[in-house]
Amino acid sequence: MQTKQPDLTRDKILQSAFCEIHRQGFQAASIANILQDTGLTKGALYHHFQTKQALGLAVIEEVIKERLEGLIFRPLRESERPVEMLLEIIATIDKKVPSDFVMLGCPLNNLMQEMSALDELFQERLGGVLGVWQKTVEGALKRGQKQGEIRAEVDYKAAALFVVSAWEGCIGVAKNMQSPKAFGTCMKQLHGYVRGLMPAKAEKGRRKGG
């Protein structure tokens, strides 16, 4: 066992920074808090990350993006019945995610609201993740259209944009109401919207209530 494990140290910083940023926002996130939490010092932190900004960008890329990847992107991409998978994820996301993720909001959305208008690099990175999300939903709808599960006249690009927007909106409003229940209610409506993209036949076949 080594006394110095740079990769572990770096990861500890990233995780702690993620939590601090999730709770306080990026600008209000205190380097000092992260150091206290990890038991490290400024030397360690600024050895691994040149600036606070670089740390924030790394959190986006290596923590937030990866979480979304596992929770949403990958299942959606790999499923052979993408529309059903999308509906499934929308219907169950409120149970799959710890309740403080509703109380504190979506880490991605929080950062977008806070930083997009202030910092170009943040805007690019966040936009990148958002773009992947959108493209993933878009792909699911497109494939669904080929399978006849989405009506032919549906503009799947616009629909995907709306799904992601409404999704984030639901978390945001639920966060302000501090109500996981409202989140569930809201996402159920989004579920209804997506079902509304399906042909009448396929739509009727699905269960109605949540």
Add this chain to the structure above:
Amino acid sequence: MQTKQPDLTRDKILQSAFCEIHRQGFQAASIANILQDTGLTKGALYHHFQTKQALGLAVIEEVIKERLEGLIFRPLRESERPVEMLLEIIATIDKKVPSDFVMLGCPLNNLMQEMSALDELFQERLGGVLGVWQKTVEGALKRGQKQGEIRAEVDYKAAALFVVSAWEGCIGVAKNMQSPKAFGTCMKQLHGYVRGLMPAKAEKGRRKGG
């Protein structure tokens, strides 16, 4: 003409604070900037507002809420054809609002995302405004239901919650993409969702494309 006009001074501070908060967020909003912008001094500001928090709360109540009132709440409440008015507002809001309101985001939503989890008073005030919004849409849908413009089985409370959530979500995503066009596309989908709440007959009667 008087040399001291406390009401005007107070208003100048509120307006400037609104802009500063809209641009930077509340925590990053700098008292010094507001003073520089208004040409006043700390003495003046802290005479009218006990703390920065009090200033923020006043901005919510006296600026943000009033703007939404004039732009959305009042028209919706006073219309005799509330569903049409709701659709009208959703369809044209992207033109009625200056483009920097898309680039900088909805002031209400920005503050909700930033402050709701951090400060109880903010959460209450913001939640109050959001509640009015929600109740107003709710009332519009309810009245629409009586008029037969909304299908009887629609859960108008859940639908109203979703409309507001998706609305904010659309602005948020458009802000991150720095794209007023995306805002329009996204709101058109919300328009479609609301139309989907109408009976097939009434829905068909409306124009399809934007």
Add this chain to the structure above:
DNA sequence: GCAATTACATACCGACTGGTATGCATGTGT
């Protein structure tokens, strides 16, 4: 017209911020 209050301006403060310069110990390549 005098007293009291209101409406500001000036100067200052402690706390905290992100960031850096320096130093030292551990690990690594040869």
Add this chain to the structure above:
DNA sequence: ACACATGCATACCAGTCGGTATGTAATTGC
């Protein structure tokens, strides 16, 4: 085994933050 780079700790810094104490001019009440 020695040179060198990496990994991390300590101490310090300039700048900014919100907030306050004090002073003074303008306005108001009587």
